[in-house]
Amino acid sequence: MKVIFLGTPDFAVASLKALIKSKHEVVAVVSQPDRAKDRKGNLLPTPVKVAAQENGIEVYQFEKIRTDGIEILKSIDADIMVTAAYGQILSREILEMKRFGVINVHASLLPKYRGSAPIQWAVINGETETGITIMQTDVGVDSGAMLSSVKTPIGENETAGELTDRLKEMGADLLIETLELLSKNKIIAVPQDEMSATKCRMLEKADGHLDFTRNKREIVCRCNGVTPFPGAYAVLDGTPVKIGKVLSVSGNYGKCGKISVVGNEMIAACADGGIKILQLQLPGKNMMLAKDFLRGHRLNDGAEFV
RNA sequence: CGCGGGGUGUAGCAAUAGGUUAGCUUUUCGGGCUCAUAACCCGAAGGUUGGAGGUUCGAGCCCUUCCCCCGCAA
Numbered sequence: 001m002k003v004i005f006l007g008t009p010d011f012a013v014a015s016l017k018a019l020i021k022s023k024h025e026v027v028a029v030v031s032q033p034d035r036a037k038d039r040k041g042n043l044l045p046t047p048v049k050v051a052a053q054e055n056g057i058e059v060y061q062f063e064k065i066r067t068d069g070i071e072i073l074k075s076i077d078a079d080i081m082v083t084a085a086y087g088q089i090l091s092r093e094i095l096e097m098k099r100f101g102v103i104n105v106h107a108s109l110l111p112k113y114r115g116s117a118p119i120q121w122a123v124i125n126g127e128t129e130t131g132i133t134i135m136q137t138d139v140g141v142d143s144g145a146m147l148s149s150v151k152t153p154i155g156e157n158e159t160a161g162e163l164t165d166r167l168k169e170m171g172a173d174l175l176i177e178t179l180e181l182l183s184k185n186k187i188i189a190v191p192q193d194e195m196s197a198t199k200c201r202m203l204e205k206a207d208g209h210l211d212f213t214r215n216k217r218e219i220v221c222r223c224n225g226v227t228p229f230p231g232a233y234a235v236l237d238g239t240p241v242k243i244g245k246v247l248s249v250s251g252n253y254g255k256c257g258k259i260s261v262v263g264n265e266m267i268a269a270c271a272d273g274g275i276k277i278l279q280l281q282l283p284g285k286n287m288m289l290a291k292d293f294l295r296g297h298r299l300n301d302g303a304e305f306v
Numbered sequence: 307c308g309c310g311g312g313g314u315g316u317a318g319c320a321a322u323a324g325g326u327u328a329g330c331u332u333u334u335c336g337g338g339c340u341c342a343u344a345a346c347c348c349g350a351a352g353g354u355u356g357g358a359g360g361u362u363c364g365a366g367c368c369c370u371u372c373c374c375c376c377g378c379a380a
Contacts, residue, residue: 037380041308205378242377263344264332283377284311288318295331296319 001079001100001183006030006065007048011168012084015105016048018172019082020055024179028076030069032087033061066091073097080182082175083137092139100182102137105171107164109133109149111197114142119167120160121200124207124225126217129153130163132171134178136189141199145189148178157220157247159227203230210234212257212305216248216273223275234268234305241305244279244287257304264291268305 001024005016008031019026029052034043045053052059062069065088073081073094080100083090085107095102108118110133122130131151138144150170154163181187208226210219210233223232223246232243236259253260253269260267260274267274281287 035380037308039308039376041380240377281376282311284375285318286376292318292332295317298319 001025001179002027002077003179004028004030004073004076004078004081004098005048005052005084006081006086007084008032008046008087009085010047011107011164011171012086012105013047013051014168014172015082015084015175016051018176020057022176022179024176026052026055026057027078028060029057030060030062030065030073030086033063062088064088065094070094080179082179084171084175089141090137095137095139103147103178103182104135104137104142104144105175106133106135106142107131107167107171109151110135110142110146111192111194113200114197115200116202118200119164120203120225122225123154123158123160123163124222126221127154130167132167132174134171134174135192143192143194143197145191147182147187147189148174150174157224157245159224159245161228205230208232210243210275210305212268212270212275215271216275219270219275220246220248236303236305239283242281242287243277244281246278247276249274249276255304257306259299259303259305261294261299264294266290266294 003019003024003026005012005019005026006029007013007016016026016029029048031046031048031052034045034049036044036046038044046061049059049061060069060072065073070093074097078098080098081094081102082105083102084105090102106114106118107130108114108122109129109131113122113130119130129151131149133146133149135142135144135146152166152170178187203226208230210223212219212234214222223243226232227244232246233240234243234257235241249267250273253267253274256269256271258269260269266277266280268277269275277290279287279289280293282293
């Protein structure tokens with residue numbers, strides 16, 4: 001089939017590359033306008049844009065696809081549009097423009113976790129499994145009828161970043177499979193159960209603030225869910241400290257947030273045990289191992305994370 | 307020209323108002339103690355203090371410029 005691919009972040013790149021390698025033809029790529037900037041303020045291209053250009057595929061970046069994308073999309077001969085974390089909502093006009101409409105690769109087991117950061121929220125909420133769902137896009141947010149899905153367990157200490165890396169490959173594989181069946185009309189779309197649908201919002205910086213008055217399991221999930229973006233952190237002696245990998249440990253470590261140094265390990269107390277901090281990062285510094293941190297910094301007895 | 311922090315032996319940090327042998331922890335090697343050890347004791351190795359200029363009697367520290375890293379903001 002002739003495919004127009006719409007996607008933006010790294011997650012979508014895997015699907016795009018799989019499409020390019022498949023027998024299908026990617027006739028055009030649409031991505032969000034470049035927004036990311038480096039420290040000098042230079043705009044950085046989106047990952048999908050980079051991948052498309054490397055393969056010599058025409059890239060379009062519409063400020064608002066529902067208005068300025070219409071004419072161009074119409075003019076491109078294609079059978080279907082595929083979206084993967086594109087970032088803009090499509091109008092009915094666009095949804096019905098091509099023969100097979102629009103299908104979307106979504107990183108959750110719909111109808112749960114519709115919306116922006118499904119992988120992260122699944123980890124934060126302590127889910128034990130998640131997956132990929134491919135569905136026919138309709139006018140709602142991730143509400144269209146489901147075409148296919150695949151499940152995967154979430155590792156005890158798996159971060160959202162690691163899980164994303166796995167899911168994007170699973171999504172790419174499932175996409176190719178689904179496209180194959182779809183082109184032969186061998187798929188029956190299953191409507192989502194609206195009653196059990198849940199929606200999640202985008203993550204913001206503050207979502208990364210670890211609350212040590214909570215239980216260890218919650219804290220570890222929270223930390224894993226916001227890693228690597230937007231990043232977990234806590235405040236130590238007035239300075240924000242980014243926190244990398246953590247593990248939960250049992251035992252009583254005193255007041256929530258209090259930091260104990262045991263040998264060359266660093267453990268922060270929480271409601272029902274302790275959180276072992278394996279990596280941390282000070283402003284202006286690189287991420288370092290806790291034992292390295294302890295070599296250069298003497299913590300006083302009252303040291304605690306807030 | 308968005309704001310800001312930083313580049314010191316393997317790693318993490320120090321170094322009073324510029325001053326003499328650049329310190330500490332860790333690591334490595336040698337030796338000792340021990341039933342044993344990631345513990346402890348003794349000793350040793352290892353730095354052109356990111357690069358290049360400049361000011362000075364004297365620069366890790368001050369000035370100029372370049373390279374690299376990072377936090378915030380987007």
